[in-house]
Structures are given as structure tokens and as C-alpha cells.
Amino acid sequence: MINGYAGRILEIDLTTERVEWKPLDEDIARLYIGGKGYGTRLLYDRTEAGIDPLGPDNLLIFATGPLNGSVAPQSNRFAVVCKSPLTGGIGNATCGGSFALGLKKAGVDVVVVRGRAKRPLRLEIDGDASEVNFVDATDLWGKGTYETQAILGKKRYHAVIGPAGENQVLYAGIVSNERIAGRTGVGAVMGSKQLKAVSVWGSRKLDMEDPDKFKAYTKEVRRIFKDHPVLGESMKRFGTGGIVNTTNARNILPTRNFKYGHFDGAMKISGEWIEDHELKGVKTSCIHCPVTCGRDVEVDGKVVKGPEYETLALLGSNLEIGDIKKVSEWNYLADDLGMDTISLGATLGFAMELVETGAIQNADGALRFGDPAGISEMIRDIAHRRGLGNELANGTRRMSEKFGGAAFAPHVKGLELSAYDPRGSFAQGVEYATTNRGGCHVQGASMYLESTGPLTINPQNLKLKADLPIVQQNLACAINSMVLCIFTTYGIVPKAIHAMNPNSWQHKALSLALENSGPVFRWAQSIKGSPMLWFEKWLTYITGQKFSSGHLQEIGGRIFNLERMYNLREGLTGADDTLPDRILYEPTFEHMKSGHPLDQLLPLYYKKRGWDAQGIPTARTLERLKVLH
Amino acid sequence: MATAAPSGARVQVQLTYDMSKALGVERFELDGVTTVADVVRLAQQRFEGGAGSFEELTSRAAVAVNGVLTSHRRGMRTALRDGDTVSFVKAAAGG
Numbered sequence: 001m002i003n004g005y006a007g008r009i010l011e012i013d014l015t016t017e018r019v020e021w022k023p024l025d026e027d028i029a030r031l032y033i034g035g036k037g038y039g040t041r042l043l044y045d046r047t048e049a050g051i052d053p054l055g056p057d058n059l060l061i062f063a064t065g066p067l068n069g070s071v072a073p074q075s076n077r078f079a080v081v082c083k084s085p086l087t088g089g090i091g092n093a094t095c096g097g098s099f100a101l102g103l104k105k106a107g108v109d110v111v112v113v114r115g116r117a118k119r120p121l122r123l124e125i126d127g128d129a130s131e132v133n134f135v136d137a138t139d140l141w142g143k144g145t146y147e148t149q150a151i152l153g154k155k156r157y158h159a160v161i162g163p164a165g166e167n168q169v170l171y172a173g174i175v176s177n178e179r180i181a182g183r184t185g186v187g188a189v190m191g192s193k194q195l196k197a198v199s200v201w202g203s204r205k206l207d208m209e210d211p212d213k214f215k216a217y218t219k220e221v222r223r224i225f226k227d228h229p230v231l232g233e234s235m236k237r238f239g240t241g242g243i244v245n246t247t248n249a250r251n252i253l254p255t256r257n258f259k260y261g262h263f264d265g266a267m268k269i270s271g272e273w274i275e276d277h278e279l280k281g282v283k284t285s286c287i288h289c290p291v292t293c294g295r296d297v298e299v300d301g302k303v304v305k306g307p308e309y310e311t312l313a314l315l316g317s318n319l320e321i322g323d324i325k326k327v328s329e330w331n332y333l334a335d336d337l338g339m340d341t342i343s344l345g346a347t348l349g350f351a352m353e354l355v356e357t358g359a360i361q362n363a364d365g366a367l368r369f370g371d372p373a374g375i376s377e378m379i380r381d382i383a384h385r386r387g388l389g390n391e392l393a394n395g396t397r398r399m400s401e402k403f404g405g406a407a408f409a410p411h412v413k414g415l416e417l418s419a420y421d422p423r424g425s426f427a428q429g430v431e432y433a434t435t436n437r438g439g440c441h442v443q444g445a446s447m448y449l450e451s452t453g454p455l456t457i458n459p460q461n462l463k464l465k466a467d468l469p470i471v472q473q474n475l476a477c478a479i480n481s482m483v484l485c486i487f488t489t490y491g492i493v494p495k496a497i498h499a500m501n502p503n504s505w506q507h508k509a510l511s512l513a514l515e516n517s518g519p520v521f522r523w524a525q526s527i528k529g530s531p532m533l534w535f536e537k538w539l540t541y542i543t544g545q546k547f548s549s550g551h552l553q554e555i556g557g558r559i560f561n562l563e564r565m566y567n568l569r570e571g572l573t574g575a576d577d578t579l580p581d582r583i584l585y586e587p588t589f590e591h592m593k594s595g596h597p598l599d600q601l602l603p604l605y606y607k608k609r610g611w612d613a614q615g616i617p618t619a620r621t622l623e624r625l626k627v628l629h
Numbered sequence: 630m631a632t633a634a635p636s637g638a639r640v641q642v643q644l645t646y647d648m649s650k651a652l653g654v655e656r657f658e659l660d661g662v663t664t665v666a667d668v669v670r671l672a673q674q675r676f677e678g679g680a681g682s683f684e685e686l687t688s689r690a691a692v693a694v695n696g697v698l699t700s701h702r703r704g705m706r707t708a709l710r711d712g713d714t715v716s717f718v719k720a721a722a723g724g
């Protein structure tokens with residue numbers, strides 16, 4: 001077995017309550033690493049086209065990678081892969097917390113769950129004894145994610161759903177500790193299987209090719225992170241919410257259902273404001289992570305996890321709510337009910353605009369921009385599919401199909417947009433349009449290099465805007481397969497660039513050089529040299545295989561194209577690679593005549609990807625990347 | 630691009646959080662300014678007298694007009710017009 005892997009896959013059939021332990025497929029591991037990549041390969045190979053995402057034939061795959069179980073910073077994440085009930089295409093999400101560590105300690109790389117339980121069940125996986133218990137979970141059904149985990153106890157590692165998952169809210173997530181695999185409705189799939197929780201434990205240790213090098217280098221990386229302006233300073237001090245004032249100043253903070261990019265009340269929902277006024281002394285992190293991007297706040301007298309940037313934007317500015325206490329309350333509620341705050345906030349904003357236009361009526365008078373009245377109750381109604389909440393539980397695409405408003409429904413492929421308005425971040429717009437799981441920012445995070453980070457390339461011209469998403473999407477696919485936190489990529493821009501005066505000519509020259517690098521940028525990333533970055537070295541020291549930027553670009557490209565083939569198989573087409581009409585045609589900057597220029601960038605992107613004009617990967621591309629092997 | 634008003638423009642100045650904390654306001658209005666350089670100079674004056682070091686607070690801050698960085702326009706010479714918002718903006722990463 002390759003070092004870094006436990007070597008076992010656990011297959012569980014909930015219908016028959018049968019279990020099978022199988023060896024990890026080393027060929028797949030070599031081609032796809034693990035995590036999202038390995039899971040996607042299994043889903044593609046082992047499900048028929050057209051299955052019901054909420055039916056027993058869908059697979060719910062929990063997958064780790066070779067970095068999990070190590071003490072590498074930011075490495076305690078697992079991936080969940082399934083067919084998405086929200087998009088009908090590839091579904092996946094990654095999650096921090098502690099479950100990934102538990103799986104590796106149990107000696108399990110991947111858990112594949114199929115079928116549907118006859119009654120609410122939970123699974124207990126004893127890795128040391130290689131035993132799986134199917135335990136009645138009727139007593140837990142209906143309970144929130146926090147109470148469920150408290151009942152299951154701290155000695156084991158859990159992944160659980162809340163009422164939103166049980167009721168198959170299409171953007172329900174899976175929770176580990178206070179972190180969530182939020183996107184694409186993975187929690188709804190778990191709920192459809194009547195699976196309330198998976199608990200795992202064991203005492204296995206990770207085998208490494210060169211543990212001494214790994215240990216010494218990890219110590220060095222911790223020092224680099226500590227000194228880094230993002231990982232050791234801004235994110236540590238302000239969490240992800242430290243970006244609110246930046247996106248607001250750059251006019252890309254979603255406001256009033258993505259109608260505007262600037263919110264006057266932004267400062268009072270920012271990470272800095274939380275630091276000064278709301279923080280309750282504790283900054284939290286996933287296991288072994290020194291970044292501590294989480295922070296605790298008080299809600300109803302309880303100290304709970306505070307909101308992240310996406311939540312601050314989608315449940316704050318997007319609804320024109322500048323009350324941090326309300327946003328914190330809704331964040332806690334959504335986490336406990338077990339649903340994705342990005343899709344939730346975007347859906348609430350869309351519903352508010354539908355109420356304004358008269359397309360839907362809300363007898364309670366709730367759902368008005370700028371008015372927090374009734375939102376808490378609506379969030380509960382969504383999770384329990386009551387009244388109008390039952391409609392909002394289906395997300396913006398299905399709501400627009402029923403009530404109209406498709407032009408301002410903020411989604412791509414059915415997945416609600418994240419909190420970076422692409423009209424001020426063109427590469428991010430291409431990324432939203434083409435990402436296989438839909439409108440998500442952490443499948444590449446191009447916005448950091450073009451709009452919010454220390455480099456100041458022009459985010460509103462066509463230069464680099466087709467190249468950057470490709471490199472970033474490929475890298476994110478690889479990162480999500482190790483499995484590492486995507487925030488690690490923020491460390492790639494060195495401290496020296498952060499230290500430069502952004503108004504200096506040197507800074508401008510550097511930014512211009514990157515902006516004009518185009519094909520050179522992609523070529524430079526594709527070089528299969530020696531491991532340079534920390535995750536390349538970690539993978540190399542742990543597995544004994546050589547990983548460099550070029551290797552990761554190739555593997556990431558393979559995963560991305562496999563996801564693409566899965567989507568095509570499930571009926572998605574190039575026509576789904578688009579953005580909402582509001583984003584395409586309504587300008588938010590004074591110099592713009594229209595919105596995002598996707599029509600100019602998409603053909604370039606397809607060509608550079610090695611796809612035909614319809615967005616289908618060519619046979620040559622698939623052969624080159626060994627996608628169909 | 631905007632043409633500066635002959636008698637200068639009335640603009641909103643949006644501060645970074647740290648600048649705001651030092652001055653005790655999130656934003657303020659300036660009248661009679663023609664370029665971004667005017668705004669920076671007048672903003673700097675507000676910090677004189679102990680409100681905090683302007684140089685320190687802005688050492689890593691870029692300047693944007695209505696969301697567009699001045700480095701993509703005419704830098705400090707970028708002309709302003711009535712109703713513009715001039716923001717001091719720091720690099721950041723979110724999630």
C-alpha cells in the first residue's frame with residue numbers, strides 16, 4: 001500500500017445492513033490522490049446515469065486523502081461526494097472539524113454508503129475491530145447538529161445531519177464539530193438515506209515514507225504560516241470576515257439580492273467589528289490548524305461559532321441587514337439545523353425580491369430587505385419544510401421555475417452564488433460559470449488573485465481571465481483531494497508582496513506582469529519539477545511519490561474533466577455554463593455598459609481547456625489526462 | 630472616465646476599519662476636490678493631532694474610486710466628480 005493511505009474502503013448498504021471491507025484501489029489513488037478525486041471516480045464508475053439523487057441508488061461517499069491523519073496544518077478535512085439533488089450534477093463538499101482524523105485513525109480511507117435505511121439509523125465504525133454497528137437513531141431524529149453530537153459524545157468522531165438534512169432541504173449539509181460540508185445538498189442525500197450520523201474511532205497511525213523530513217518541514221511551515229500576513233495575521237485576527245470591508249470597497253459585496261456591490265452597513269458586520277465588539281475570547285480551528293479562522297460569539301446567552309465571510313455577506317449585506325447579532329443568530333440556527341448559509345442567504349434574498357415584485361405573498365409580512373423580522377422563523381420553516389419555507393427549501397432555481405424571476409435568481413447550475421460579485425471580478429465569474437458543482441468560490445478562488453488579495457491586476461479586462469480559472473480550478477481539485485483546506489492557497493503569495501505599497505510603481509509593474517502573463521502563467525504552473533510548495537512537499541514526504549505544481553495541475557485537470565464528464569452524462573450541457581442575467585446584463589460599475597463579459601471569455605476558456613465549442617472535452621484531452629482509463 | 634468639476638466635486642470618503650476607529654467615523658464627505666490626490670491630502674489632515682499615524686494606517690492600503698482601484702485609472706491624478714465614493718482598501722482573504 002502507498003504510504004499515507006490506510007488501504008481500506010468501507011462499503012455499507014443501508015437497505016440490507018451489510019458491510020464489506022475492500023482494499024483501496026492504488027491505481028485510482030495514484031491518478032486521483034483521494035478525497036474529492038477518488039470519490040468522483042467511484043461515483044462515475046459505480047452509478048447509472050439518471051439516478052434519483054435522493055433515491056437509494058445514489059452513493060454517499062466520505063473520502064480522505066494522504067494528508068489526513070497527519071499533523072500538517074489545515075489538513076483535517078474530508079470530502080463528501082454524491083449526485084447533487086440541488087444541481088442534478090456532481091455534488092461535493094469538504095468539511096473541517098475532526099471526522100477526517102477519525103476516519104484515518106480507524107484505518108479507513110473511504111466510506112461508501114448506498115441504499116436507504118428502513119428507519120432512522122446511525123453508524124458506529126470501530127476501525128480497530130473492523131466492525132460496523134447499525135444503531136437505531138429514532139431518538140436522535142429531529143435533533144439539531146449540536147445536540148446530536150453532544151449526545152454521541154466527545155470520545156468518537158462524528159459526521160451528522162440536522163433537521164434540514166432529515167427533511168431533504170436541497171442545500172442541507174453534513175456537520176463535524178462546528179464545521180459543515182455545506183454545498184450542493186450532501187446533507188439532503190444523507191437524510192434521504194435516513195442516516196442521522198456516522199461515528200468512527202480507532203488507533204491507527206499514519207504511515208509515512210519519510211516521517212523525519214515531514215516533521216522537520218512541518219515545523220518550518222508553521223513558522224512560515226505564523227509570519228504570513230494572511231494566515232498568521234489577518235485571518236488569525238479577523239477570521240474570514242476580515243474581507244467584508246475589502247469586497248465592499250471593491251464594489252463586489254453582494255447587496256440586495258446581488259443587485260448592488262456596496263452596502264453602507266458593511267463595517268458593522270465585518271471581521272474587525274466582530275473582533276472589537278462580539279468576540280467571546282475563543283478563536284477556534286480544526287484539529288492541527290494554527291490559522292484559527294473560527295471565532296466564538298454569543299447568541300441567546302450561549303457561546304457559539306460566529307459567522308464566516310460568506311454568511312456575513314449572504315445573510316447580512318445581501319439581505320441589507322447590518323445587525324451582526326441577527327446574522328450571528330441566523331448563522332447558529334442554520335448550523336444547528338444543518339444547512340448551507342450561502343444557499344440559504346441567497347435564497348432568502350431572492351425570495352425578498354419575489355415578495356417585492358408581488359410574485360409571492362407572505363402573509364406574515366416577513367421577507368423584506370433590511371428587516372430582520374420573521375427571518376429566524378423562516379429559517380426554521382425551511383428546515384422543517386413548513387409553509388412558504390417548503391418552497392425556499394428547494395433553492396433559487398426551482399423557486400424561479402415556479403414563481404418567475406429567473407433573471408435575478410442568483411445561481412449557476414442550481415447552486416447559489418457565493419459572496420463575490422463577478423461583475424467586479426471577471427475571472428471569478430468564469431470560475432462560477434464553469435465550475436462543475438455550480439456557482440461556488442472555493443473551487444478555485446480566482447477572486448483572491450484578481451480582486452481582494454495583495455496583487456492588483458485589473459479584474460475587469462479580459463487579460464488572464466480565461467487562464468486564471470483553469471489553473472485555480474485544477475489546483476483546487478488537487479487540494480480537495482489531499483484533503484487540505486483551500487485557505488492554504490492564500491499563503492502562496494509571499495510576505496514580500498504583501499509588504500509592498502500597493503500604490504507604488506513596483507507593485508503596479510508586478511501586477512501588470514502577472515496580468516499579461518496569460519499562457520506563460522499556465523505553462524509555468526504545468527512544469528513537473530521538484531516539490532516547491534508545502535503541500536507538494538508534504539505529499540512527497542508522506543507518499544514517496546513526487547508531487548510538484550505540474551503534477552497537481554495534471555491531476556487536478558483530470559479530476560475537473562471527470563466531473564465535467566459526469567455532468568454531461570447527467571444531462572448538463574455547455575448552456576449551463578452561464579451566469580444569472582442580472583450578472584450578465586446589469587452593470588454595477590459606472591464605466592460598464594453591461595455586466596460580466598462571459599460571452600467573450602467562455603470560448604477562450606473552452607479552447608484552453610481542450611474542449612470543443614459546445615464545452616465537451618475532446619477525445620485528445622480525455623486521453624491526455626487519462627480520464628477514461 | 631469622469632471629468633473633474635471646475636469648482637471641485639463633493640465626494641464620500643470611505644475609510645478602512647482601522648482608519649475609522651482612529652477617527653471615530655466610518656466615512657466623511659469632502660467638497661471641492663478634483664483628484665484622488667486631493668482626497669488623500671485632506672484625509673491625511675484629519676489624522677493630524679493624534680488621531681493615529683496616517684502613514685501607518687495607509688501603508689498597505691490602495692485607493693479605489695467607486696470600486697475601481699486608482700492604479701487602473703490615473704493613479705493619484707484620477708479625476709473626481711460629484712457623488713463619487715473614494716475608498717481606502719486593504720488586501721484581504723476570505724472564505
